[in-house]
Amino acid sequence: MANGAPNLREQRLRRAVEEEPASVQAHVDLCTFLCDAGRGDDAVALLDDVLERTPDAPWALSLKAGVLDAERRAEEALVVHEALIARAPQAAVPWLNYGHTLKTVGRPADAIAAYRRALALDPDNGFAWHGLASLRTYRFGLDDVMAMERALSRARGGLGTVQLHFAMGKAYADQDRFEASFRHYAKANDLRSGLVPYDADATSDLVRAIRAVFTPGRLARAATPVRGAPAPIFIVGMPRSGSTLIEQILASHPLVEALGERHELNEIAAGLGDTSPAGWASLVGTLGADELRELGDRYLESVRRYRHSDRPFFTDKMPANWQYAGLIRFILPQAKIIDVRRHRLACCFSAFTTYFNSRTPMPANLADLARYYDDYVDAVDHVDMASPGFIHKVCYEDLIDDVEGEVRHLLARLDLPFDSGCLRFHENPRAVYTPSAQQVRQPINRDGLERWRSYEIWLDPLKNAQA
Known part of the structure; x- marks a missing residue:
């Protein structure tokens, strides 16, 4: 990249934010640029400015939590996740992301509760089911297996479906049904290969x-x-x-x-x-x-x-x-x-x-x-x-x-x-x-x-x- 090109790109991204201060995508693009440049603190400061002007903007809280998680600042991210779910308690995704960070900091019981809350709001959420499976020490019950089978019958593909199959592999293993477990692991890998090719x-x-x-x-x-x-x-x-x-x-x-x-x-x-x-x-x-x-x-x-x-x-x-x-x-x-x-x-x-x-x-x-x-x-x-x-x-x-x-x-x-x-x-x-x-x-x-x-x-x- 030619000298000055990064600065010109940053200028364009900042101009987009100034012209559309409520644009989520403009802020995502600028935060991504700043984090890729090793300037996570600048990305957080940008979002703090948004929250100071519009404290009720849940997207800014969500993006700030994502930046902090990406920067490996999990304890700080937890505080933001908690502020977000307090403002949007009926949204499944904030509970899901909160569960991921709780798992990261070693609070498995709280992570389970967060994933369960996400599933109560969105029973078909493959990411939340996989969140439970990824705890490794968590054991699924028969009710979970049936709930995941129902979710799979309505699945529309994508990474959420891949994660649902991985979770079902774990759930059937917990029931000692290893043939069904292996079948879901194989399906999960087959679907993932279409999304993330390997040579x-x-x-x-x-x-x-x-x-x-x-x-x-x-x-x-x-x-x-x-x-x-x-x-x-x-x-x-x-x-x-x-x-x-x-x-x-x-x-x-x-x-x-x-x-x-x-x-x-x-x-x-x-x-x-x-x-x-x-x-x-x-x-x-x-x-x-x-x-x-x-x-x-x-x-x-x-x-x-x-x-x-x-x-x-x-x-x-x-x-x-x-x-x-x-x-x-x-x-x-x-x-x-x-x-x-x-x-x-x-x-x-x-x-x-x-x-x-x-x-x-x-x-x-x-x-x-x-x-x-x-x-x-x-x-x-x-x-x-x-x-x-x-x-x-x-x-x-x-x-x-x-x-x-x-x-x-x-x-x-x-x-x-x-x-x-x-x-x-x-x-x-x-x-x-x-x-x-x-x-x-x-x-x-x-x-x-x-x-x-x-x-x-x-x-x-x-x-x-x-x-």
Whole structure:
């Protein structure tokens, strides 16, 4: 983008707001621009001005709550959600969004009540049914199953229908009706694939490019760590591998700040110029030391807005960053990578039963999930062998069997002193934005390890991939 273009765009967006001060879309467009530019405070200030002039504008409250949620300011967002439902108690969507934020901050009972209120107002709301399912520890009853079946008979498609099928998969599993459960999970994935396409060949092409670009020789010439520089800890792996648990453990250490799932590496790769899935990897191989250093500085600057402490380490827990392991070694030599591995069948099946938002392209069938797992393992193992010691692997099942031993080993690999708070991770009150939000607020248990076995007869595509 040419110099001055962002300012011109902002000027146009602000002019639209001035010309139509009651326009919801004009405010949405400007707030989106400001947040994308890392100026969430400016977006909040804009909406505060609206609320000062028109205190009874519920759309401004709703948009402000959405901005605060997007900026990972959940406690502030709760206050706004509560003001909104006080003004619009008969609207289902504010109750739904309130439930999402309550879940994030670890108030499951209140989240259930909010979702139930949304469903009382809109019984067919697939997003609210999925909100209950996403609590993981919540169990559906027979009345819920019948209510969801009625809702499905009236469903009109779209992501709400996808989420309703995922919720029904959970509800039938709660009744030990696993064939019906699997059927709804399969339907949910099939519908989602039509809305959020996934290209398995493109992922395999990317892995081949990674192997070609990030050779042992090139990785050996990567820059040396800068003493005193901010030290990111990247937590990567398959979705549903236990990465949120690892982040929760590290977030309970006094020297580590958790930033959740960040998209900045993906944006940096996309900004290199070649938009093909494997194109960025080839371009990285042509960059000089100064250009690589600039990319690392850009990453650190872009995540600065999410940092709220002076702790020397921070986590970036985006599972799909496995594809950028070599890039991380080039642009952030002081960084560390943790690869969280889970049993293939357990991990892939758990991903199959999980709703991923529209920004997350993921395989929508078991065969492609198995292939994705293989590609991820191939890419990470290649960088690990090419740059020994840069990646620390954590086996989820080993962590379950020996929590303290694995935590001590993990901290030692990160050059962190042992802290007993890491063993009490479930007491950490921080906001958690992933599907595992409720699970990581409980002590480690073995409840989900064998869940896949109830569906084993339908998992041949995963088993055959192992052969």
